[in-house]
Amino acid sequence: MIATIWAWLTDPANWSGAGSIPDQTLEHLRLSFIALVVAALIAIPIGLYVGHTGRGRVVLVNIVSAFRAIPSLGVLFIAALLLLPRLKGELAFELPSLIVLVLLGMPPILSGVYAGIQQVDPAARDAARGMGMTGQQRLWRVEVPCALPLIFSGLRSSMLQIIATATIAAVVGLGGLGRFLIDGQANRKYDEMAGGAILVAVLALLVDLVFAALQRFAVSPGLAPAARR
């Protein structure tokens, strides 16, 4: 079994041309990053606003936990059924899935940003106020830097959620590594399915590692866990 999966993974025919492993990996990354950027552009400002002002806190917390209960596969199919007949060409396969990826990617970012701003040490906030900082200055120079660890953990779980959902979205025609899983199953080729699954798992791990490295680079050393203890 392992030998056949290995044979599929190392077959040169699977490594060049359209629909090859590098091709689908790049496609998976491209779609995931588009979804993450759009989700972040919407969710970060909302999270900052709610965290900074405390307004709409209850609504945000409830929406985030409600979203967790919604099955991604069901939402994907609903979006595909609603939008597929109304769109043409390449867009028809990408847009419904992208909308769902953005929707499912938002809740982790929202709760990360909100929780990060919320848990900033009140003493630091008071000190900033005492130094005469305006609301904007306090937000950007004190609260956001202090909240970065939780903001990053929100972005990371959002990215994992998006990569996983993008895999499933191959069912409704989205490109990416999910293609190997879905097409392999349609053709009853377990080596292709398992090979695709390994690639998705490795991709998710590597992307998470890159984010962990970025986090280490971006977060102030004063906030590192070692310094806190």
Place this chain on the structure above:
Amino acid sequence: MTVFGTDLSEVADLAVSHAYLAGLPLVLGLLISLPLGWLALRRRWLYPPVIAGTGLLYTIPSLALFVLLPGIIGTQILDPVNVIVAMTLYTIALLTRTVADGLGSVPDPVRQAATAIGYGPVRRFFVVELPLAVPVISAGLRVAAVSNVSMVSVAALIGVSQLGMLFTDGFSRSAMGPILVGVIACVLLAILFDLLILLGTRVLTPWLRVVRA
């Protein structure tokens, strides 16, 4: 009775197997995370590797895990055991850290007081530390329960029967009805799990109510 062109007795059958596929792993995962979390807390050097290792499990997308497990544990691809094992792994991934942090949140004076009145380590764990960690552990369990219910539906893609079958069935016929019924049934099941855990927590932590009253 039918709703949106979907037979409700069939939905009930699917909901029962869905509850089983999501619920059993919750119990198994909790039973495994308790000793793991305890170990991670007691042996300080074990904390980073155990937490990182279980966290790593969570990065693996569910569909990938469902597909890979038959190759690893030697089951058939359609075997529901794959789903049970995969969901148990995800539950462990979420709960180990919560258990360690929950047990860690028990104040030291409480632990010392228990020792002072003659509790051995085992009795102290089950009678003092574990009950006091219940609120934290139950918060983690609620997250795991809700995400298990929604993740199990993905198993429909590999043909394991549960509420997710309504999604694949509806999509293949271009029928919105079964998909909507499936989504609603999933959300209701998640709410039911959540309520059960809240109820269990209430029963297990009578002192919290006394303080509030």
